[in-house]
Amino acid sequence: MVNLYQNIVDYLKNAPEVIQFLWALITTLILIICSLILYLKHSRSRLRIKERIQKVYQKKYESDLIEYLYAGNEDNEISVEQQQIVNYFKKCSTNRLKRKLIITTLLKLRNEISGETADAIQKLYYQTEMMNSAAAKLKHKKWNVVARAINELTQFEIKEVHDQIIQLINHPKREVRKEIQMYLVKLFHFEGLDFLNILTTPLSEWDQIQLLEILQKFDDQEIPDITNWLNSSNDSVAFFALKLAKIYNQFEAKDAIISLLYHPEKEMRIEAIGVLSHMGAIEAVAILKNNFDQLSLDEQIAFFKMMENMHEAHDEEFIIPFMNHVNFDIRVSAMKIVKAIEIKKPNAFKIIPSEKKYPENTALIKAS
Amino acid sequence: MIIDLIQYFFFGFAFTAIVSYILLAIISAFETVDYMKKNSFVNYKEILSSSISPSVSIIAPAYNETLNIVENVRSLLSNHYVNYDVIIVNDGSKDDSLEKLIKAYDLVKVEYLINDQIQTKPLRAGVFKSTNPAFEKLVVVDKENGGKADALNMGLNISSNKYVACIDVDCLLLEDALQKMVKPFLENTDSKVIAAGGVIRIANSCVIKDGKLLDINLPRNLIVRGQILEYLRAFLLGRMAWSKLNGLLVISGAFGLFDKKTAIEVGGYDTKTVGEDMEIIVRMRRHMEEQKIKYKVAYIPDPLCWTEAPDNYKIFISQRNRWTRGTIETLKKHRKIGFNRKYNTLGMISYPYWLIYERLAPIIEVLGIFYFLFLLINNNIKWDYAIAFIVLCYLFTVMFSIITIITEELTYHQYKKKGIGIRLIMTAFLEPFTNHPFIVYAAIKGNFDYYFNKKIKWGEMTRKGMSNDSISKIKI
Numbered sequence: 001m002v003n004l005y006q007n008i009v010d011y012l013k014n015a016p017e018v019i020q021f022l023w024a025l026i027t028t029l030i031l032i033i034c035s036l037i038l039y040l041k042h043s044r045s046r047l048r049i050k051e052r053i054q055k056v057y058q059k060k061y062e063s064d065l066i067e068y069l070y071a072g073n074e075d076n077e078i079s080v081e082q083q084q085i086v087n088y089f090k091k092c093s094t095n096r097l098k099r100k101l102i103i104t105t106l107l108k109l110r111n112e113i114s115g116e117t118a119d120a121i122q123k124l125y126y127q128t129e130m131m132n133s134a135a136a137k138l139k140h141k142k143w144n145v146v147a148r149a150i151n152e153l154t155q156f157e158i159k160e161v162h163d164q165i166i167q168l169i170n171h172p173k174r175e176v177r178k179e180i181q182m183y184l185v186k187l188f189h190f191e192g193l194d195f196l197n198i199l200t201t202p203l204s205e206w207d208q209i210q211l212l213e214i215l216q217k218f219d220d221q222e223i224p225d226i227t228n229w230l231n232s233s234n235d236s237v238a239f240f241a242l243k244l245a246k247i248y249n250q251f252e253a254k255d256a257i258i259s260l261l262y263h264p265e266k267e268m269r270i271e272a273i274g275v276l277s278h279m280g281a282i283e284a285v286a287i288l289k290n291n292f293d294q295l296s297l298d299e300q301i302a303f304f305k306m307m308e309n310m311h312e313a314h315d316e317e318f319i320i321p322f323m324n325h326v327n328f329d330i331r332v333s334a335m336k337i338v339k340a341i342e343i344k345k346p347n348a349f350k351i352i353p354s355e356k357k358y359p360e361n362t363a364l365i366k367a368s
Numbered sequence: 369m370i371i372d373l374i375q376y377f378f379f380g381f382a383f384t385a386i387v388s389y390i391l392l393a394i395i396s397a398f399e400t401v402d403y404m405k406k407n408s409f410v411n412y413k414e415i416l417s418s419s420i421s422p423s424v425s426i427i428a429p430a431y432n433e434t435l436n437i438v439e440n441v442r443s444l445l446s447n448h449y450v451n452y453d454v455i456i457v458n459d460g461s462k463d464d465s466l467e468k469l470i471k472a473y474d475l476v477k478v479e480y481l482i483n484d485q486i487q488t489k490p491l492r493a494g495v496f497k498s499t500n501p502a503f504e505k506l507v508v509v510d511k512e513n514g515g516k517a518d519a520l521n522m523g524l525n526i527s528s529n530k531y532v533a534c535i536d537v538d539c540l541l542l543e544d545a546l547q548k549m550v551k552p553f554l555e556n557t558d559s560k561v562i563a564a565g566g567v568i569r570i571a572n573s574c575v576i577k578d579g580k581l582l583d584i585n586l587p588r589n590l591i592v593r594g595q596i597l598e599y600l601r602a603f604l605l606g607r608m609a610w611s612k613l614n615g616l617l618v619i620s621g622a623f624g625l626f627d628k629k630t631a632i633e634v635g636g637y638d639t640k641t642v643g644e645d646m647e648i649i650v651r652m653r654r655h656m657e658e659q660k661i662k663y664k665v666a667y668i669p670d671p672l673c674w675t676e677a678p679d680n681y682k683i684f685i686s687q688r689n690r691w692t693r694g695t696i697e698t699l700k701k702h703r704k705i706g707f708n709r710k711y712n713t714l715g716m717i718s719y720p721y722w723l724i725y726e727r728l729a730p731i732i733e734v735l736g737i738f739y740f741l742f743l744l745i746n747n748n749i750k751w752d753y754a755i756a757f758i759v760l761c762y763l764f765t766v767m768f769s770i771i772t773i774i775t776e777e778l779t780y781h782q783y784k785k786k787g788i789g790i791r792l793i794m795t796a797f798l799e800p801f802t803n804h805p806f807i808v809y810a811a812i813k814g815n816f817d818y819y820f821n822k823k824i825k826w827g828e829m830t831r832k833g834m835s836n837d838s839i840s841k842i843k844i
Contacts, residue, residue, distance in 0.1 A: 015752060022756035029763040036770045037793055043777055044789045144405040151409045174555070175406050202557035205422075209554065210411070213418045236557065243420070328483040 050097070057098060061105040064088065069120055078127070089128040099130065107155050125156050135161050143173040150179040154186050162188070169195050178207050185214050190222065196229050196237050203236040212243060223248045230256040235265060242268075246275045254281050261287060270302045277306035285310050289318065297327060304333035311337045313344065371748075378736050382757075385725055386764060393771065395609035400779055403608075403669055412547045422530050422554065424452040424546055424625070427523030428537035429516050434463040438472040440537050443579025445505060449546035453505045455523045456537065458492075460513025466493060469508050474500040480507075486521040486636035489514035495526070516621070517637035517644040524636050527628060535623045536675065540571060540581060545672035549625040552666035559662040562630045562652050565619030566667075567603040569782070570596045571674035581674055586788045591684055593795040594803035595677045601772045604669065604779070611667035615718035617653075619665070621645030623673035630655070641701070643694015650702050650714075657711045671780055684803075685810040692814025695727055730811035762800060769796035 012020055064085050071081035078086070092098040110121045125131050137149035138161065146168070153161055166184070171177050181203075184192030193211075196203075229241035230253055238260065245253050260272035261284065276284040288295065288303045295303060304322070307315065315337065322334035426444055430437055437456075444454045458466050469475060480495035493510035511522055520534050531550060535541065545566065553561045572592045575583035587593055610616040621644065634655045637644045649665060656663040678684040699706070699722060706723060708715040743749045773792045776782065783792065 019752050019756060022753075022760060026756065026759050026763060029760070029767055033763065033767050033770060036767065036774060040770065040774050040777065040789055040793065043774065047777065047781060048784075048786075144408075148409060179409075204557050205554035206551060209418050209420055212420060247420075328485070332481060 054097075054101060057101050058105060061089075061092075061102050062109075065105055065109060065121070065124075068124060069117055072120065086124065086127045089124070089130075093128055093130050093133070102128075103130070103152060110156075122156060131156065131158055134158075135164065138164050138168070143171070143176050146171075147173070147176045147179045150176070150183050154179070154183040157187055159187055166195065169198060170201050174201075174204070177201060178210070181207055181211060182214065185211050189218050189220065190215065190224055193224065193229075196232070196234075196240070199234055199237060202234070203240055208236075208240045208243060211240070212247060216247070221248065223250065226250055226253050227256045230260065235268060238263075238268060239271060242271050242275050246278050249279065251279060254279060257281070258284055258287065266296055266298065270298055273299060273302040273306055277302075277309060280310060282310060289315075301327065301329045301333075304330050304337075307337055308333055308340075311341060313341055316341045374739060378732070378739070381724075381732055382761065385729070388721065388725060389605075389768060392609040393605045393768070395612050396605045396607075397775070399608045399612040400604070400669055400775070404779060407670075410551075412544050419450055421449070421451050421547070422550060423528075424449065424531045424533055424550060425523065425527035425529040425628075426452060426454045426533045426535060426541075426546075427457065427520055427527065428454065428535050429457045429459050429519030429523070430461065430465055430537045431459045431513070431516075431519075432461045432463045432465065433537055434461070434465045434468060436538060437465045438468055439579065441469065441473070441506065443540060444535075444537075445503065446543065446579050447541060447546055448543040449550075451529075452546060453507060453527075453529065455507045455509060455526050457519040457522050457526075458508060458510045459515070459519035460489070460492060460511060466496075466508070466510050470496065473498045473503045473506055473508075475506075475508055480526070482525050484525055485632050486525055488518050488522045488525065515639055517639040517641070520644070521636040521639070524628060524632055530628060531625055532628045532631065533623065533625045534621070535673070536621065538676065539568075539622050540576060540579065540674040541623065542581065542672050542674075545623070546625075548668055548670055548672060552664070552668070553625070553627065556664060556666075559664045560627070560630075560656075561664050561666050562627050562656060563619055563649060564625045564666040564668060565607070565616065566623050566672040567669055568599060568620045568622045569671045569674045570599060570677045572676055572679060574674065576674075584782050585785070586783060586791055587679075589679050590795070590798060590802045591681065591806075592677050592679050593791070594799040595684075597769050597772065597792065597795050597799055598803065599677075600776055601769065604775045605768075605772055607667050608669055610718070611665070613713055613717065614664055615713045615721075616665045616667055617650055617714075617718045617722055618646040619649050620673075622675050626652075638701075641694060641697040642690050643698050646694055647698040647701065650698055650705075653714050654702060654705055654711065657705075657714055669779070671782060681806055685806055685813065688807055688810030689814040689817060692730075692811045693818045695722065696815065696818050699723055699727055730808045731815065733808055734812055765800050766796050769799065 012023055015023075068082050068085040071079050071085070073079050089102055093102055106121050106125060110118050131153075134149045134152045135158070137145050140146050140149070150165060153165075162184075165180055168176060169180055171180070181195065184195050186192075223244060226241045226244050229237050230245070232238050232241070241253075242257065242260070244250065245257060254276070257272050257275055257279075258281065261269055261276075263269050263272070273284070273288065285306065288299075288306070292300065292303065307319070311319070319334050319337050319341075322330050323338060325331045325334065426447070428440075428444060430440075433440065441454065441456055456469065458469070475496035475498055477494045478497045482491075482495075489512040491510065492512050496508040496510070498504065498506050507526060509522055509526055511519070514522075523534070524532060531553060533546065533549065549564050549566055552564050570587075570592060571581070572589070573585040573587035574581060575585070586596070607616060624645065626648075630652055631648065634648070634651045636648070638647045638651070641647050653663070653665065678687055699719070702719070705711040705715045706719040711719070740749070740754070770793060773789070773796065777789075783789070
């Protein structure tokens with residue numbers, strides 16, 4: 001064995017430099033591989049242990065929390081047992097994992113119950129000073145820490161930090177902005193939408209859907225005036241306002257929406273046509289009909305979709321030539337409109353003129 | 369002199385390949401950490417239940433799927449996303465797939481307006497919808513056989529939704545897959561997302577019941593295990609980096625989400641290639657570059673889609689053969705973009721990388737083997753150099769695979785069971801012998817078939833079936 005080792009050493013000593021370098025690399029790689037295997041083994045066991053610890057602590061915190069809730073006295077002052085639990089939670093919350101588990105436990109129970117018990121959990125959040133630590137994180141330089149803190153404050157419905165949070169509304173990180181928007185709307189409902197007045201960064205479709213979903217859950221559906229947002233220089237705000245107008249049938253904002261038909265962005269014009277169609281704004285039909293040739297193809301399609309619900313008998317003459325339009329959507333819409341007009345006519349069994357090159361004309365009649 | 373040049377060439381190729389893998393792995397690591405941070409507190413439930421969430425069509429082509437079709441469709445219908453429909457395109461199956469679907473889902477023939485924006489083979493029995501409200505999201509189209517790409521094109525024509533998810537009918541989609549995939553499309557405000565791809569995981573030996581993944585196991589079969597490692601390497605350490613560089617050239621045909629308008633604008637899937645999944649992405653990207661529109665092909669590292677991998681060499685080779693031919697066809701068709709500054713990252717990084725390290729790599733590897741044999745015959749091998757290089761390359765491969773396993777552990781930790789860790793490490797050591805030689809062989813065969821055997825199109829794969837023990841044949 002010693003001889004073999006000596007032979008290898010001798011070989012490497014006498015080998016060219018390139019070979020020496022290659023074997024040095026090989027040795028390094030072997031060491032790295034061994035370290036990686038050990039690390040993998042360690043991290044797999046650590047993950048398993050972490051899961052076990054989590055389960056144990058979760059159980060412990062749940063029972064402590066129940067104990068805290070039942071240890072209260074009648075004069076609303078904190079009892080000795082409660083103080084002990086508060087101190088214990090306070091101590092545990094310095095550890096990141098334990099803090100996370102405590103928060104999960106508090107929120108889990110808080111979401112299942114309401115009334116005084118829920119208030120007591122909220123109180124515990126303050127007493128353990130976890131609220132202060134979350135608020136302090138709002139100034140953290142790492143964006144994910146800030147976003148997580150806002151998320152936590154939202155879940156505990158901490159309204160006191162509103163002024164601190166609103167200052168971050170144009171934060172460079174999309175995730176932070178999203179958490180702020182959720183905070184404002186979840187806690188301040190439609191009033192929370194005031195952030196739209198100062199938002200200079202884009203509000204993505206994803207954000208918009210989430211905000212609208214939250215808003216629709218509230219009992220109070222009194223929506224503020226959206227005209228300012230429709231006229232916003234931030235296009236995404238105007239898009240969002242259009243969605244609000246559609247969902248909450250904002251007829252008062254009809255004129256502002258009609259003015260969006262002249263917006264420089266094509267997508268905005270198309271969205272406006274959709275909303276006006278939903279509202280049944282008959283004046284928009286006349287405007288679009290008069291400007292039809294200036295509209296882009298997508299706008300023309302949107303206009304025809306609008307006409308499917310808002311046509312009148314005298315539109316037939318305008319519509320009939322489009323039954324042979326090169327675009328499928330326009331052609332189908334035109335067919336539907338003409339058919340609807342024909343059906344309304346008493347004893348009208350007129351043969352609709354259509355070209356045979358478009359088979360859907362026949363199919364449409366069958367389908368309907 | 370010539371021998372020196374040849375040696376420098378092989379050395380340079382190996383060195384640059386290793387450097388590129390390391391760079392991609394580093395970028396992937398940063399990107400994965402960033403992704404995990406960003407998505408650690410996203411509430412997908414709000415999008416899930418929203419009726420204003422964008423509409424998605426799941427398009428699944430089916431060919432002779434009779435044994436599993438009913439179960440597979442049920443799995444697709446069990447998605448938790450609200451605004452979606454499922455379009456099954458029965459691509460001229462010769463078996464009783466359609467009859468089974470009609471019976472299982474109470475289907476009736478309907479008159480359906482089809483916008484023939486993309487030319488496809490004509491309808492056969494027509495379009496079917498269910499009379500049962502529980503299956504109102506299901507549309508079944510029966511058409512003449514035209515291949516997977518043609519069936520997907522029919523799906524594009526049929527769909528009336530904004531986004532289309534093109535998937536293999538036997539894939540298992542996780543319940544939250546659609547909202548995770550749709551997120552980048554809705555989230556990006558500075559560029560248009562034209563497509564998104566997800567991670568494909570291998571489901572062999574996993575327990576699946578009623579379209580749900582119940583238990584994740586590591587198969588005993590070494591070829592499958594090798595593929596698990598290979599997929600993890602590609603998805604966790606490769607594609608994540610390409611996504612960051614906005615240079616992703618391929619989205620797996622097993623599951624990808626597309627902006628329908630863009631997919632139709634470029635003419636849909638190419639029916640003349642066997643690599644239609646890669647080709648459509650390259651064509652969409654090329655279109656966006658030529659239109660000078662800012663765009664992105666997104667990538668989701670979450671395990672969203674599980675599929676069955678070949679478990680014998682015959683099918684494995686046949687699959688890789690097709691992948692090779694698909695790559696050759698795509699790169700040849702779009703050769704204009706290669707090394708062309710007009711196409712930015714696509715032309716200057718993605719295309720050259722695929723050409724050199726995917727298209728040419730197996731050929732260079734085989735040439736290297738021949739060169740080695742030539743030196744051996746001429747007794748001209750410097751054994752100390754040769755052994756050192758071989759050992760070095762082998763160890764690098766093993767190290768890279770172990771890094772992949774660690775990445776999986778630290779991110780998604782899907783293989784939780786005790787003992788799997790050590791079996792994965794063993795696979796890392798064995799895979800260069802159990803899988804790699806066959807991949808190289810399949811690639812060379814793919815090259816040969818492409819140039820000299822034009823008749824070959826798709827191979828047939830015998831599937832064990834993920835939901836039961838039945839065996840069905842599907843195209844791979």
